[in-house]
Amino acid sequence: MMKRSRPFRPIAMSATFVVALALALPTSARGQEIPSPEEFFGFQMGADRKLARWDELVEYYEMLGERSDRLEVVNMGPTTLGNPFLALYFSSPANLARLEEYRQMNAVLSDPRGAAEAEIERAIANGKVVVVQSLCLHSTEVAAGQTAAEIAYEKATRSDEEMLRILDNTIGIMIPCFNPDGQIMVTDWYDETVGTEYEGAGPPSLYHHYIGHDNNRDAFMQNTVESQYGAQIIFRDWIPQAYVDHHQMGSYTARIYLPPYAEPVRPNADPIVWREMAWYGAHMAYKQEEAGLIGAVNAAIYSGWGHFGFHWITPFHNIAGMLTESASARLATPLYVQPDQLGGSRQLPEYEEQTTFPSPWPGGWWHVRDIVVRQKSAYMATLDIAARNRETVLRNAYLKAQRQTERGAAGDVVAFVVPEDQHDRLTAIHMVNKLLLQGVEVMRSEAEFRHDGRVYGPGTFVVSMAQPKRGVIRWLLGQTFYPDNTYTRDRDGDPIRPYDMSTDNMAEFMGVRVDPTGVPVTAALTEVGALIEPVGDVQKGQFGYVLNGLENASFKAVNLLAAGGASVRRVDTSIPIAGGTLDPGDFVVPAATADALVARVASETGVSFYPLGTDLTGESRPVAPLRIAMYQRYFGGNMDEGWTRWLLEDFEFEYTSLFDPELKAGNLNQRYDVIILPADGLGRMKGTAAGGRGGDPSSYPPEYRSGFGQEGVDALDAFVQNGGTLITFAEAGDLAIEEFELPVRNVVASLPGREFWSPGSTLKVKVDSSHPAALGMPRDALATFLANNQAYAVVPGPTSHRVERIVTFIDRDLLQSGWLLGEEAIANKAAMVSVEHGEGRVLMIGFRAQHRAQTHGTFKLLFNSLMSGPTADGAVAAGGAGR
Secondary structure: EOOOOOOOOOOOHHHHHHHHHHHHHOOOOOOOOOOHHHHHHHHOOOOOOOOOOOOHHHHHHHHHHHOOOOEEEEEEEEEOOEEEEEEEEEOHHHHHHOHHHHHHHHHHOOOOOOOOOOHHHHHHOOEEEEEEEEEEEOEEEEEEEHHHHHHHHHHHOOOOOHHHHHHHHHEEEEOOOOOHHHHHHHHHHHHOOOOOOOOOOOOOOOOOOOHOOOOOOOOHHHHHOHHHHHHHHHHHOOOOOEEEEEEEEOOOOOEEEEOOEEEEOOOOOOOOHHHHHHHHHHHHHHHHHHHHOOOOEOOOOOOOOOOOOOOHHHHHHOEHHHEEEEEOEEEEEEEEHHHHHHEOOOOOOOOEEEEOOOOOOOEEEEEEHHHHHHHHHHHHHHHHHHOHHHHHHHHHHHHHHHHHHHHHHOOOEEEEOOOOOOOOHHHHHHHHHHHHOOOOOEEHHHOOEEEEEEEEOOOEEEEEOOOOHHHHHHHHHHEEEEEOOOOOOOOOOHHHEOOOOOOOOOOHHHOOEEEEOOOOOOEEEHHHHHOOOOOOOOOOOEEEEEEOOOOOOOHOOOOOOOOOOEEEEEEEEOEEEEOOOOOOOOEEEOOOOOOHHHHHHEEEHHOOOOOOOOHHHHOEEEEEEOOOOEOOOOOOHHHHHHHHHHHHHHOOOEEEOOOHHHHHHHHHHOOOOEEEEOOOOOOHOOOOOOOOOOOOHOOHHHHHHOOHHHHHHHHHHHHHHOEEEEEEEHHHHHHHHHHOOOOOOOOOOOOOOOOOOOOEEEEEEEEOOOOOOHHHOOOOOEEEEEOOOEEEEEOOOHHHHHHHEEEEEOOOEEEEEEEOOOOOOOOOEEEEEEEEEOEEEEEEEOOOOOOOOOOHHHHHHHHHHHHEEEEOOOOEEEOOOOO
């Protein structure tokens, strides 16, 4: 069984930084000789076919920290796989000696509420511009990890006027590698294949243990520990004036994209932020041209409305959040680009000279060293212009925070109220913790209060818009409509896919009720000053305990109880008991369960154990985790598979990763009850098409050429026919439809964008919460629907009775947030069905019920099918074959 301990790591809101810094403060100039990266590693950074590995880079940075009084190295903690996650603080020795004092000044400017005018003016006059820049987040974009070492060396050793001005006037915080685990994976893969016919191919698996390229989409939820470290620096401890994330893009357009973003813009940031991005970006481009680094483009390719990764969410933190994207080589191998291979992109309609692209690169050999020098130039240009304009930048930091606070107080929505009475109370608390990790101020009531015609109970949360992070709050909690205009459609009127999702509404994803209000909340409130760590109440009844089946965390509790040797039962119907009623899906834990185990589970999960005074043995069914397998392929890996692994481990489900050889060998029922197919194309699963970012299958060694072919299809068919349960997400449903010939069809298959379009939206659905696969779900819910997701209709014929609708799109006005065209195509169609096939069944979830481990509101549609037992009529509930 694949099982890794990866607990959530709550991070203190500045104590970690203060303690680490106290251990690292300089006492004197070191004065020791500092080797260049070329001297240390034996090759120039960006040299053809050479990559420095993260463990060696850590050694180099630690050596720099020991020998330079301009640098302090802070180890934030272990990564997912246990490697060090570093933050490098660069400034003058005098500034580093007063670093906490400058952090406090910066805090006044980033949130001036309650500060006297004199205190604000002192912070502007005496403070330093804080600039955070991160590199090496996407590990196949190999240059940035090498660039960081060369920048660090120059900042530690150069003593020219420009560098001294930067050191005096800025505090530069470098995250030299946002994904150390992936940097090691890619470096090792490249070293293994260099000099072979497979040189330059991307790695066969995800380059983050769980989420691969999607680590750039985790800033607003912070599921991974790496995201938590970055957010601690950027959102809470420092809140810099500027943030730049350095990346690589495709090989066949401009040589480097520089800020600002292209259209469309996501509204509700302070206007100064957008002006700052253009200002910084112009200076970056100016320095590129000055140095003869041709091929830079501004205001193109990457739109201002993007995913809520770090560089796209920071503008709403009042930070000039920016991105650079350099053209890629083939990992560390040079690439020759012919002139006719070069093309345009968004707001670069042709590969020709224009005002934002005055010096097109003509083509030729492209080396990683070409990327390194461009990234260095952009990195240093950001610091240069900030240092030259220190006081202006700091005053504008104050103005952005102050004006956003004023806008929040005067807007149509002045606060969001998160009622204490929720369908899933613990998930609502989890959402509040996510807001706290953004540095958002959250208040809580101690008593019942009335507001805007509603009564709210004690423990209700209130998030005021009258705070500097008003923009963050608006997009995470407020209903969202993606723009539909000339910027978002092509010349033929077809919609252009957003850069990732068309909404990032945290509350909608998580199924948490949030009430917007245009009336200021006047009830007595206290600030939530730290992450909430709920501890479940334990009250033992004569016949044991009841766990609330509405709460996602109850599934984790049941898994922990089972691992501890306890037996658990479940009710499928409403049952009156003394003091109330059990709801369908509630769990029953016997009184014989060890007290210590119950106490530990309640403490770890926050789940309350309610007293049970009625013997429900005859009215409940035994529940045990099923034997779960999940298909995993190569060809660059499948991010939906990785996220689903993360989710299963987070909720303590044991599972096995199922690869092609075992799948094709058949006899799967002997080992598994449930097999999960994450969202993936049929061709990629069968091996007739390459996957995602994986490239041509022939570019991989034979052992990494995934695809289970017809053998695998036949094995899965036999598995279901013999009583197993197959769960498919989104486009993986094509396998069941096309290969098993089930009596359902995908009604949006092959529809052009003008006829149906839902690029990452939340859509309204009705749930049959009496169905075993939907126990604990609300009857009205939101489905997160992405491109390539599916909606189902039953094919007329003699087998129609084998199809059960579990989730159905409502009949009109389906869109809650995002962008939806052609709703009539899916109105009243099924979003999730259960289809009998032989002795087993296929559960087809047409949308991403577990998308990026963010959509807590629909997790139970998966979880229910991973636990099973016989129902009263002898059938199998919620998952196929019994144990």
